[in-house]
Amino acid sequence: MDIVLQQVLNAISLGGIYALLALGLAVVFSIVGLINFAHGELMTVAGYALFLGVLFAVPLPLALALAVAAAAGAAVLTERLAFRPMRRADATALLLTSFAVSAILRVLFQNGISARPKPVPLPPALSGTVDLGPVHLGAVPLASILVTLVSLILLTLFLKRTTMGRAMRAAAEDFQVLRLMGIRANRVVAVAFALSGALAGVSALLWVAQRGSVDPLMGFIPVLKAFVAAVIGGLGSLPGAVAGGFVLGITEVLFQAFLPEAALPFRDAFVLSVVIAILIWRPDGLIPAKSARRS
Amino acid sequence: MKRLGRLLSCSAAIALLGGAALAEDVTIGLATAQTGGLAFADQPSLAGFQMAIEEINAKGGLGGKYMVTLDIKDTRSDTGATVQAAQELVAAGVKVLITPCDADPSIAAGQISQAAQIPTLTFCGTTPTITDAVGDYMFGTYPADNGQAALLAEHAASKGYKSAYILKSPDSAYTLRLPEYFAEAFTAKGGTIAGEGTYGLGQQDFAAEVTKIAALDPQPDVIMTAAYEPDFPAFLKALRGAGVTAPVLGSDGIDSPTTTGLGEIANGIVHTTAGFAADGTPLGDFYKRFAEKTGAAPETVYVATGYEIPYILDAAVTAAGSMDGPALRDALANLEGVAVLTGKVTYKGTNRMPSRDITLVEIQNGARTPILTATPDPASVPAP
Numbered sequence: 001m002d003i004v005l006q007q008v009l010n011a012i013s014l015g016g017i018y019a020l021l022a023l024g025l026a027v028v029f030s031i032v033g034l035i036n037f038a039h040g041e042l043m044t045v046a047g048y049a050l051f052l053g054v055l056f057a058v059p060l061p062l063a064l065a066l067a068v069a070a071a072a073g074a075a076v077l078t079e080r081l082a083f084r085p086m087r088r089a090d091a092t093a094l095l096l097t098s099f100a101v102s103a104i105l106r107v108l109f110q111n112g113i114s115a116r117p118k119p120v121p122l123p124p125a126l127s128g129t130v131d132l133g134p135v136h137l138g139a140v141p142l143a144s145i146l147v148t149l150v151s152l153i154l155l156t157l158f159l160k161r162t163t164m165g166r167a168m169r170a171a172a173e174d175f176q177v178l179r180l181m182g183i184r185a186n187r188v189v190a191v192a193f194a195l196s197g198a199l200a201g202v203s204a205l206l207w208v209a210q211r212g213s214v215d216p217l218m219g220f221i222p223v224l225k226a227f228v229a230a231v232i233g234g235l236g237s238l239p240g241a242v243a244g245g246f247v248l249g250i251t252e253v254l255f256q257a258f259l260p261e262a263a264l265p266f267r268d269a270f271v272l273s274v275v276i277a278i279l280i281w282r283p284d285g286l287i288p289a290k291s292a293r294r295s
Numbered sequence: 296m297k298r299l300g301r302l303l304s305c306s307a308a309i310a311l312l313g314g315a316a317l318a319e320d321v322t323i324g325l326a327t328a329q330t331g332g333l334a335f336a337d338q339p340s341l342a343g344f345q346m347a348i349e350e351i352n353a354k355g356g357l358g359g360k361y362m363v364t365l366d367i368k369d370t371r372s373d374t375g376a377t378v379q380a381a382q383e384l385v386a387a388g389v390k391v392l393i394t395p396c397d398a399d400p401s402i403a404a405g406q407i408s409q410a411a412q413i414p415t416l417t418f419c420g421t422t423p424t425i426t427d428a429v430g431d432y433m434f435g436t437y438p439a440d441n442g443q444a445a446l447l448a449e450h451a452a453s454k455g456y457k458s459a460y461i462l463k464s465p466d467s468a469y470t471l472r473l474p475e476y477f478a479e480a481f482t483a484k485g486g487t488i489a490g491e492g493t494y495g496l497g498q499q500d501f502a503a504e505v506t507k508i509a510a511l512d513p514q515p516d517v518i519m520t521a522a523y524e525p526d527f528p529a530f531l532k533a534l535r536g537a538g539v540t541a542p543v544l545g546s547d548g549i550d551s552p553t554t555t556g557l558g559e560i561a562n563g564i565v566h567t568t569a570g571f572a573a574d575g576t577p578l579g580d581f582y583k584r585f586a587e588k589t590g591a592a593p594e595t596v597y598v599a600t601g602y603e604i605p606y607i608l609d610a611a612v613t614a615a616g617s618m619d620g621p622a623l624r625d626a627l628a629n630l631e632g633v634a635v636l637t638g639k640v641t642y643k644g645t646n647r648m649p650s651r652d653i654t655l656v657e658i659q660n661g662a663r664t665p666i667l668t669a670t671p672d673p674a675s676v677p678a679p
Contacts, residue, residue: 003506003510006506007502007503007506010500010502010503010506011503013502014500106330107330110330110334110338111330114594115330115334115335115337115338115339116338116339116551116594116595117335117524117525117551118552118553119551119552119553119555119556120556121556121557124558124560129536129537129538136509136536136537136538137536138502138532138533138536138537139536140532140536141502141536207499210500210528210532210533211499211524211525211526211528211529212524212525212528212532212553212556212557213524213525213528213551213553213556216334217331218525221497221499252500253500253502253503254503256500256503256504257503257506257507261491261493264492264493265465265493267493267495268495
């Protein structure tokens with residue numbers, strides 16, 4: 001029984017990170033219809049900012065905040081330099097632009113910083129264990145669960161209680177009408193990117209805390225997971241992204257935990273079969289976006 | 296008299312020209328990954344390689360007579376691009392080809408240079424089957440996976456460990472075969488395998504896997520893996536987080552500052568490396584020289600192993616007296632005890648994956664200490 005409970009906690013913790021990642025993609029997609037494959041590189045930016053913070057012995061809370069801010073800043077910058085000039089282009093052109101941004105950033109990291117991973121030593125407390133009755137939970141997975149919860153609450157408050165948040169929700173439903181209401185499109189889009197970058201930053205902190213280093217190609221796998229999660233959830237739907245993230249994380253951990261050893265190398269095939277099954281059952285995702293835009 | 300003078304000056308000029316002509320220009324082609332997923336190994340290897348070529352050219356060239364120019368192509372860590380680069384380099388008439396730090400692109404590029412009879416060396420490809428997969432012109436340079444595994448198994452046996460758990464990933468030959476070689480060598484020494492786990496490269500979440508290890512009863516005496524960044528740190532954190540205290544053995548992939556940056560949980564890790572840069576050793580001196588030249592100490596031992604390759608070539612060219620393909624191949628294959636930074640390299644009697652010194656280091660309190668440097672006993676090295 002303990003082992004099942006332990007694996008359930010493991011699943012929730014991984015699902016939380018995927019949910020944050022998928023939310024970051026969904027926030028931007030819901031407004032500009034762009035699947036930002038450079039989202040992973042925003043995580044890398046946060047990772048390098050954290051590396052610098054730790055290197056120059058900046059107090060940890062400040063270093064963490066700076067890392068999130070760096071990712072948000074980088075997101076706004078890529079929007080301004082790469083995506084805004086392409087605003088009127090079709091979805092495919094936007095998608096390709098995001099691949100280009102991603103490739104350029106990776107080469108810049110590789111040749112400008114180092115092709116080698118940079119260590120990010122975090123305090124030993126973050127490698128410790130918290131005992132919750134019969135189960136152990138590592139400090140990082142526990143932090144993942146808490147951080148995911150707090151981020152989701154803050155994001156919900158922002159979207160429901162602030163003018164900008166309402167404007168963003170309205171933009172997700174019908175951008176043209178929102179503009180007719182006199183809301184400035186550029187500002188809404190910039191805030192969406194900043195928010196997406198901040199989410200990338202937060203998930204990067206959890207990701208880096210787990211791996212202990214940052215390298216130029218770090219963002220590749222997380223953005224793939226986020227994409228899968230966002231598709232399961234329903235592209236452009238924020239509650240869908242969260243649901244998709246949890247479903248993906250839980251499916252992965254359960255297969256890893258309970259598949260027989262001989263089948264384990266095919267874990268991802270099993271996970272993706274579940275994804276396909278979900279999409280056959282609900283082609284628009286678990287919780288489709290209201291405007292039901294499909295890429 | 297005048298005519299004699301002209302004749303004399305003419306022959307003096309010919310003698311001079313003849314002297315100059317003795318130093319022949321040759322090109323070495325490098326189809327290596329300077330960007331992409333293999334750049335972490337190929338970039339530092341290239342830096343070392345270039346430094347050695349500069350030194351050798353300053354002394355008169357390979358074998359004292361071949362001045363080397365390098366033709367460097369970036370393969371972007373793509374096997375198709377590696378093949379294309381190899382084709383271009385072979386067509387351009389390079390005398391030696393250098394391939395990336397990985398089995399797949401090295402084997403693909405090797406097919407082309409093998410057909411053209413051009414000796415080919417992989418930067419730090421460790422898979423011992425690389426050479427036989429290509430043919431007699433393909434050479435490894437770095438400590439092979441089965442050699443590393445043999446030394447780790449020897450260490451495990453000497454520590455009295457009876458049972459081992461191995462964690463492997465089928466995603467690469469290195470992460471799959473090295474633990475399997477270890478299992479083979481360890482059971483040959485009387486050990487047993489308590490269990491095997493599997494992970495995906497870059498998976499990063501090890502909670503489910505370590506929960507299974509924590510549930511093993513009895514616990515294994517030792518855990519062995521060839522996982523490296525970012526998987527290894529994530530695995531170790533999860534493992535210690537789940538309360539597993541068994542010592543961990545690793546391979547040269549974790550010879551990076553990230554591992555020592557893990558703090559207390561890294562204490563007691565023993566892993567293999569191509570060399571440890573202690574003060575006063577040739578490797579330590581090289582690290583100092585490299586730092587003086589570039590302003591930064593090498594980030595990894597790959598710089599040193601890259602630097603060693605031109606010197607291995609130099610020994611072979613000296614023995615062959617030429618850079619003709621078949622002659623150079625034979626000379627390389629017969630090299631014995633060539634002194635390099637990290638010890639001695641021997642090809643004679645091997646399948647062209649060198650028999651060479653490997654160092655075991657132990658991590659304590661954020662620092663590594665060498666505990667053993669040895670060439671694995673060929674009898675205990677698992678067959679590739």
